Amino acid sequence: MKNATEFAKKFKTFRKKLPKEEVVYRNHGPIGEVIYSHLLWNATAKQANAAYEKLMQAAVAMNDLRMNHVFEMVEIIGVSYPQAEERAKRLKSVLNAIYKREHNVTLDSLEGVGKRDVREYFETLNGITPFVCNRVISMSFEVAAVPVDDRTLDALIANNIVHEEVDVVETSAWIGRQVKATEVLEVHACLQAWVEVQPARKPVFKKAPAKKKAAKKATKKKIVKKVAKKVAKKKVSKKVTKKVAKKVAKKVAKKVAKKKVAKKTTTKKKTKK
Numbered sequence: 001m002k003n004a005t006e007f008a009k010k011f012k013t014f015r016k017k018l019p020k021e022e023v024v025y026r027n028h029g030p031i032g033e034v035i036y037s038h039l040l041w042n043a044t045a046k047q048a049n050a051a052y053e054k055l056m057q058a059a060v061a062m063n064d065l066r067m068n069h070v071f072e073m074v075e076i077i078g079v080s081y082p083q084a085e086e087r088a089k090r091l092k093s094v095l096n097a098i099y100k101r102e103h104n105v106t107l108d109s110l111e112g113v114g115k116r117d118v119r120e121y122f123e124t125l126n127g128i129t130p131f132v133c134n135r136v137i138s139m140s141f142e143v144a145a146v147p148v149d150d151r152t153l154d155a156l157i158a159n160n161i162v163h164e165e166v167d168v169v170e171t172s173a174w175i176g177r178q179v180k181a182t183e184v185l186e187v188h189a190c191l192q193a194w195v196e197v198q199p200a201r202k203p204v205f206k207k208a209p210a211k212k213k214a215a216k217k218a219t220k221k222k223i224v225k226k227v228a229k230k231v232a233k234k235k236v237s238k239k240v241t242k243k244v245a246k247k248v249a250k251k252v253a254k255k256v257a258k259k260k261v262a263k264k265t266t267t268k269k270k271t272k273k
Contacts, residue, residue, distance in 0.1 A: 001174050002163045011178050014161050021193040023139075023185045026052070030107045030140040031062050034098075037135040038091040042149050043082050044196055051077040062105040066095040093127030107140075115143045130169050138188065144181035147188050148172040155198040 001007060026032030035055060039048040054076050059065050065073075073088035074081075081087065099105055101121075110118055118141045122133045134145035148171050156162045162171055179187050 001166055001170060004174070007162055007174075008178060010161055011175070014159070015179075015187070015190075018187075018190040019193045021189040023189045025139065028056070028062070030110070030136065031098075031105060033136045033139045034094060034132070035065065035091065037132040037139075037147070038087060038094070039077070040135070040192075041087070041129055041131045042151050045192065046196075047081065051081060062095075063099075066092065066099055066105055068092070090127040090129065090132075094125050094132070097125045097127065110141065115141065119143055119145070130172060134172060135188070138184050144176060144184050146172045146175045146179070146184055148175065152191060152195050155195050158198070 026036050028035070036048060036052050039051045039055075043051075055065060055073075058076050059068075068076075070085060070088045070092060073091065074084045077084060077088070095105055098107065102109055110121060113121075115137075118137055119133075122128060122137055125133075129149070131147045131149040135147035137143035138145045138147065148168050150168065153162070153166070153168050153171055156171065157164050157166075162174070166174070175187070176184070
């Protein structure tokens, strides 16, 4: 990150002002965290809590969620839910990827596995986002990974806590270096609570500079002129070819007439003899 030392000081001051928040775990273990993390990604905790309860009530077993169609998931959590369709697709894709490895919607194979292997397991799941990956491995497997989504990043940039050119992955890694491994969950909970009260960042649509517009007009004019010249040349060439054809036709006609006259004179001389 650019100006890392300067932003590290800002983050240290910023962290002291963060609201205190307890870490809350789901009742359904690591798979529950997988589902909840998908619902919390780029959404509020209030939205995620309500959607999670709806999904759990609609499913008899975790495998039911994997078997649901995307449109069924969207109907359960609500069509107006942020990025509802993409969210449902990603959740279904991740649950299917887990099922292919485990032959069930569980994570039993990760019991007693090293932290590097846990990280690799989740990072290679088809459809998973960095936020979901980091949240699950930190919440369920004690891996020091800070979850950062687009909402969090936008809020941090807007408050000048991180550089404006960083992305989600870089920010997550950078914050991870600013806190102790044992403090990751606490920082995540407090950061999430802080993001909840931040104003949503409106997308900025940049207008094209006047120079570029003028340049585009100039290039259009050049193209029009070139096309006009080509058309004019073709028209001239057509006229020229017509004139040439007429001249050639006249010459041929003269030659034919001369030959006919020559033949008549020769035939007359033969008859006289």
